[in-house]
Amino acid sequence: MTASTHNPLLSDWKAAGEFPPFAAIRPEHFAPAIVRLAKERIDRVDAIAANPEPPTFANTVAAYEATGGHIERIDALFEILRLTLGTREVWEVAGEVGALLANHHAALLSHQPFFIRLDAVFHTRHTLELEADELRLLELIHADYVRNGVHLSPEASTRLHAIKERLAQCYVAFNKNLVASTDAFKLILTDEAELAGLPDFIRRAALTEDQPDRANESVFTLAYSSVVPFLTWSVRRDLRERIWRAWTSRCTEPDVDNRPIVREVVQLRAEQAKLLGFENFAQYALTDRMAGTPQAVRELLESIWTPARMLCEAELAALRSFASETGEPAEIEPWDWRYLTERLRTREFNIDAEQVGQYFELESSIRAAFDCAHRLFGLQFRERHDVALYHPDVRLWDVEQYGRLIGYFAADYYARVGKASGAWESEFRMRCDGIDATLPFVINSTSFQGVRGKPTQLALRDVQTLFHEMGHALHSLLSRVRFRRLSGTRVQRDFVEFPSHLMENWVLDPTLLATHARHVETGEAMPDALVRSLRAASCFNEGYELVRYIASALADIELHSLAECADLDIETFQSRYFERLGVMREVDVNHRLPCFRHAFGGSEYAAGYYSYLWAQVLEADAFEAFEESGNAFDAPLAARLHDCLFGIGNSMDPAAAYQAFRRRAPDPLALARKRGFGAVGGSVPVPA
Template identity: 40%
Template sequence: MTNPLLADWTTEFELPPFAEFSDADFAPAFEEALTAHEAEIAAIADNPEPPTFENTILALEGAGRQLDRVLGVFFNLAGSDSNDARQALQREFSPKLAAHSSAIYANKALYERVQAVWNARADLDLSEAEQRLLYLTHRGFVRAGAALEGDDAERMKEVKSRLAVLGTEFTQNLLKDESGWSMVLAEADLEGLPQFAVDNARAAGEAAGEEAPVITLSRSLIVPFLQFSPRRDLREKAWRAWTSRGANGGETDNRGIAAEILKLRETRANLLGYPDFAHYKLEPEMAGTPDRVRDLLMAVWGPARAQAEADAAEMEEMLRADGIAGPLEPWDWRYYAEKRRQRLHDLDESELKPYLQLDRMIEAAFACANRLFGIEARELDVPLYHPDCRAWEVTRNGEHLGVFIGDYFARSSKRSGAWCSAFRMQAKRPEPRTPIVVNVCNFAKPSAGKPALLSYDDARTLFHEFGHALHQLLSDVEFGSVAGTSVARDFVELPSQLYEHWLEVPEVLAEFATHAETGEAMPEALLNKVLAAATFDMGFQTVEYVASALVDLEFHSGTAPADPMQKQAEILEGIGMPRAIAMRHATPHFAHVFAGDGYSSGYYSYMWSEVMDADAFAAFEEAGGAFDPEVAKKLEGFILSRGGSEEAEDLYLKFRGKMPGVEALLKGRGLAA
């Protein structure tokens, strides 16, 4: 029988037939698809015809479709619904894939053909899209080390293979630490917790087979506990477990893995002639150099640290008023920040949360996209990879644009955080295809029969990830390798962070923030409190983020540290890190940076993009409103639909006419003087 992962998919919209395959199908499908791709590459490299754009560059673009399909399914499931079998397969596949990629870029005959087309580019009469594909293909070969010879080429192959293994180990260690810890609460331990937090803890206990309420390391459980529990001892216990992920000793400890990864990245950059990994990694990004990144981060660090220190002084007084000598500790911050928020803004999270129903926030995200871009969504009844998942067909004027899958609830088989991925990317050539996009989140799952309620931060996360999804769904490019989110790393967060702004549009909250029990709209007074508190505690949020971004940057600048934890401590001391605030992602669980190359030397990109997103939303406000049709048309035409088909800066200039400064960001965060 044909392996269902390799057969023609006759499902609606050619969705993966999740119900038809098992974990046992992945390895043979992977091996067969890998062999097929190797044959395709060999046919291109060994083609006796002179190299042309069509028989070399376009042929490379079209090769490996079967492998892409198998891996698209596998790696999405490995992140969102893992198990022992899938983790073992991930450990097996990762070095093989790294070796496969290295073999392609080390294929001298293939590189010579790419180089020949590149050298002849001026005489080829290529379209702009074809010129861009040629440029990116050639650059990809050069940056992968295709020009290396002898021992250097062999060493590059070894480095890439080892990095693939280490990235997988880092991810799996983190998942084990996250899924392996829980804190069972006695009834007395629930004192001070709002009803939604109690309900979520009871639901987590039910899911874990416990009769008592449970706190896990899911953000949607642990953050409310740190916000509301008066039990300082339990807050400390929870906080230490949360922040020590990947640093608990034993076989899941990630500290040695991080050190080896940093050294191998330095070797990789040196082999290609770069002084360090940061210079190598940042060269194709908007920022371009480590110094430009450092300048941005430090321009924000000063105002953010000053605000955080002022807030800490106030909260330390509150701590003393509670009879605690102090000092303010990291496990105290959220608890006293919540009390301070209630005092300053008369805003109680437990009062707000019933108005932020998951279903209504999903509706809000779709409704905003409808008003801005004219798209419509129809929920589908199709088999998906987990019962919690939902799917929608996305259309415009009756034309199919793609499929959107939402996977919203936390579970032990899912890695932490939130992300947007794709089972299939949009393309017109070599063959047309529409995208299948998935948003994965980790919201607390309610008990049966109760609505899922979000925190305001959760709701913002939902809008953020849907912004990424729109970047994929509205993609309208020739080639899949530049579709959707295939853009510079410090540009990819622009659509997602920009979309967060629509959650704060008063008319959106007025329509969709309805009470879970009464169905009534959020009262205007509460709505005003929410909007007034939008920048509350922004000193803390900015400090924990910028500290992580600076550590990431300095890790990859200069000589790789032998002891990353010592280097982390030195960096934080050097910038004057407030003692009561921890990095958002400490090194042993900094998955953005160590689970793969994606955000290595690039965690700053959220802030680089935020400089643009603050300015981009200002374009709507200047034009008369958040739903101005002309600005929305420009946003789609110059950014959301164009993917990586042009340089990011050129696309932004076409949209806005100028590049922004840091002032709009500081103003948006409430940090401007």
């Protein structure tokens, strides 16, 4: 079978039972499919533009909305396979696919004849008696065209198209290097002394039992779920230093050096912003976010930076004292922090990592997340085994709400070579209840260490990740909108993290723990004392986590606020900025620039890494509503959460939607109360 004789990507998926025909899809199918689908879409937009009838919402806006479903599915499918498979064959076509999609979007969003009709509808919109979601769709599509330079001169438009195509190629190169650099390092241990301090469930996850010739080897990689546990529990300081240095120097090696790519991306984005009439890229990017301006982002981050740094300094003093008491080196290094913190946490809260892992097994944690969704939103997840998916690790569930099928949920839980490290949610297909109605098909991907079919014990942070990604999935699954452009997670980037962070609040819910946090061998419930300890320790080491995050978020904003960056040296900018900010050497940051995928692996989070904290301002306030009710599963409150926030997609302004849920503006101090760093001085900017 070849792409030229039969291309399964051109099917409507109906023959595969609503699912992509994974078994028949090959990487070489994508480019020709995109070429054909892009032409078909432009032809349809040409026809809309040439319609002799006066422009209306139906014959212009709704007609345009109906043109994109197929090519959007193929775009999403390729991105999922690139992230989760990352085979040589996928990477070989990734550059071409990225360039084709960039060229298509550039051609679409510079279609002057169509924009003339769209603009006519836009300027008469308040006389048309449009429904609220119709008005929202019209305004967002119009903004898409304006933000992408439809008013530019032909020369400027040509340059903007070239920039977008080159950026697409840079993103492919950046991500390819990141995966290759992450996969290249392996810490292979064979001696018991090298494994000292590591809990049994971490040791078991690192064993290479599936390779008989290496059965006695334990392998630790630079995947987050491998390197962080090693840094947390390994007694061997020399090995901790070795893996930390490898982790933090990723993508600086000669063959996979991302520094030139980062520099070029920053330069291209700055030029893009100037072409579109903005001083810098951060200013351009923030016009499409809740925050609105770079200054609003700085005000949020800087208002928390000082108390977070003070808290982190107190934590450092406590670690130094603890190190002195226990005979550890007094000069604390970055590879010591997690190790010393875990030992101190164990002493202060009587929490043993091995014991915790015995109650957080993957299967029971999945059931807990499903149970949470059932109690809040009436969902049922029924696993299927009759569909061929893209990898044996991937699992599939039908999702029903009060007995009615509302979508499909897939999950790819385990780390493997070629798969991007970290966790994310994606949609193979968005929900649409209008023309060409479709059910959502969403996927959660994580990088847990383990093997499907065998018990996999998780750390608490892993369970929080599982619930976080489930929040994104619910945002897609519960969407009730007519238009695909307004569906699910297609919201402003600093709002999209709200449902995911909110779901993390139920991880330590007493009802869910009593039902699902059962000992992996005895089946006994988690002891009350351990539950109390986990809750008491929830804000432990919070200064460290906040400082690392805020430093990276501020660097993202500052780098994208540069107006002139022709002579930009990435290493110099990085070191000087973190020094000026006052990042403590012992703490470091979440992301060094050469491996900062959020900022440089694509455009969605560019100048937008702050989004996680912005969303947490909202979710801290939102969960307080459940706490005030005295019932974490309060039915009327959960129904309002569904109707006002999870179900509306982007069909209304998120600030107004939040106010409809909370019946007031969010309280910015809710975040300080939750995170334990005291009242934040001044006013934290949040949507009114």
